[in-house]
Amino acid sequence: xxxxxxxxRKIQTRKGDDRISYLSDDILIMILTRxxxxxxxxxxxxxxxxxxxxxxxxxxxxxxxxxxxxxxACNYWDDMEKWVYTVHHILDSRLAPVLSxxxxxxxxxxxxxxxxxxxxxxxxxxxxxxxLRSMVYYKFPTDAYSCQSLKKLTxxxxxxxxxxxxxxxxxxxALTFIHxxxxxxxxxxxxxxxxxxxxxxxxxxxxxxxxxxxxxxxALILLSLEIQSSMPTNIxxxxxxxxxxxxxxxxxxFDDNDANVFxxxxxxxxxxxxxxxxxxxxFTEQLCRMKMPKxxxxxxLKKLTxxxxxxxxxxxxxxxxSCRNLQELNIIIxxxxxxxxxxxxxxxxxxPSEGLMYHLTTVWINMDYRISCYGIGFMEFLLKNAYxxxxxxxxxxxxxxxxxxxxxxxxxxxxxxxxxxxxEFKTIVRRxx
Numbered sequence: 001x002x003x004x005x006x007x008x009r010k011i012q013t014r015k016g017d018d019r020i021s022y023l024s025d026d027i028l029i030m031i032l033t034r035x036x037x038x039x040x041x042x043x044x045x046x047x048x049x050x051x052x053x054x055x056x057x058x059x060x061x062x063x064x065x066x067x068x069x070x071x072x073a074c075n076y077w078d079d080m081e082k083w084v085y086t087v088h089h090i091l092d093s094r095l096a097p098v099l100s101x102x103x104x105x106x107x108x109x110x111x112x113x114x115x116x117x118x119x120x121x122x123x124x125x126x127x128x129x130x131x132l133r134s135m136v137y138y139k140f141p142t143d144a145y146s147c148q149s150l151k152k153l154t155x156x157x158x159x160x161x162x163x164x165x166x167x168x169x170x171x172x173x174a175l176t177f178i179h180x181x182x183x184x185x186x187x188x189x190x191x192x193x194x195x196x197x198x199x200x201x202x203x204x205x206x207x208x209x210x211x212x213x214x215x216x217x218x219a220l221i222l223l224s225l226e227i228q229s230s231m232p233t234n235i236x237x238x239x240x241x242x243x244x245x246x247x248x249x250x251x252x253x254f255d256d257n258d259a260n261v262f263x264x265x266x267x268x269x270x271x272x273x274x275x276x277x278x279x280x281x282x283f284t285e286q287l288c289r290m291k292m293p294k295x296x297x298x299x300x301l302k303k304l305t306x307x308x309x310x311x312x313x314x315x316x317x318x319x320x321x322s323c324r325n326l327q328e329l330n331i332i333i334x335x336x337x338x339x340x341x342x343x344x345x346x347x348x349x350x351x352p353s354e355g356l357m358y359h360l361t362t363v364w365i366n367m368d369y370r371i372s373c374y375g376i377g378f379m380e381f382l383l384k385n386a387y388x389x390x391x392x393x394x395x396x397x398x399x400x401x402x403x404x405x406x407x408x409x410x411x412x413x414x415x416x417x418x419x420x421x422x423x424e425f426k427t428i429v430r431r432x433x
Contacts, residue, residue: 033057358387
């Protein structure tokens with residue numbers, strides 16, 4: 001009986017232990033980084049063991065969620081006063097550098113100096129990843145450009161004016177500008193001066209207070225480029241020898257010259273291996289009216305992704321013929337394909353290219369809407385001519401299942417050039433892509 005009572009007391013003691021608190025600081029801090037900062041700060045009242053742990057969290061998100069719940073009513077003026085006080089307290093309490101920080105700022109002129117103080121504090125204390133989002137255009141502080149620990153910078157709705165003696169941010173590898181106001185010259189200087197820059201993303205829109213109309217890119221080790229623009233922007237590559245991946249969504253508000261500028265851009269992508277093009281109907285209508293060349297300069301493309309909502313048969317045929325190393329083809333059809341300018345037997349008359357015949361292994365086609373006969377003809381064209389094809393996956397809206405039964409049956413029975421090709425049909429939930 002005594003032995004049992006001792007054993008039961010030991011078990012009871014173990015069950016009552018706060019085992020989490022006995023974990024190392026590194027593990028506990030890792031746990032705190034996975035919960036909202038507001039909740040992480042509240043853990044300081046649990047015990048002495050937890051009092052200072054939150055002060056060493058390396059990743060911070062400084063938004064109004066620090067001072068109120070997302071569904072609570074807000075008063076911009078009062079919220080900003082509370083937010084400034086809270087952020088001051090958090091930064092003044094730091095026991096370790098902040099490596100990554102997201103700042104969501106509801107711009108009020110009175111508090112602009114405080115925001116600049118926060119940004120400069122982070123830049124002077126080892127920040128590596130900075131995301132700054134302002135509700136109204138905020139001028140990014142000039143002194144912050146001297147931060148040499150910064151590896152990733154994302155600015156959303158900010159104004160960027162480089163100092164005259166800007167020499168680049170030595171460690172910067174990833175740069176993202178979303179609705180940023182900047183001049184052509186400053187952007188060119190920014191990109192060319194950051195010698196370790198590997199990734200650049202520019203998302204411009206028609207409300208951006210920007211003078212950016214000519215994008216000149218000179219970056220020795222740039223690997224990835226993403227351009228989304230709603231305004232006419234001429235893009236020229238001065239020196240980008242290592243550029244491999246491009247995502248491009250051209251001007252939505254086009255004029256007669258835009259399609260020509262787009263084709264000129266394609267002429268300079270011979271060394272790119274992965275290309276994603278998002279072409280809206282206004283733009284693709286312009287392409288359809290143009291007389292496409294039989295082929296473009298030879299591409300090294302291994303992966304091609306097209307997001308379209310209009311008929312691009314001529315353009316697609318021209319592009320495929322130019323891709324001699326194409327291995328993966330993805331087509332996302334976001335609206336109905338219109339068959340005004342394409343004959344029903346268009347693809348039957350197209351000769352296969354070297355890349356299509358010997359290198360293409362994967363095809364993925366997504367349809368949110370019923371496609372025309374030209375679309376089915378394109379799938380037949382691929383199956384008949386792709387000798388190395390391993391998988392073709394066709395995804396279509398569930399509501400179109402009955403309408404496409406005949407086409408599905410026809411494609412399933414079609415004799416394929418590749419004996420190992422697997423043909424898949426999957427239904428998807430209709431959505432706007």
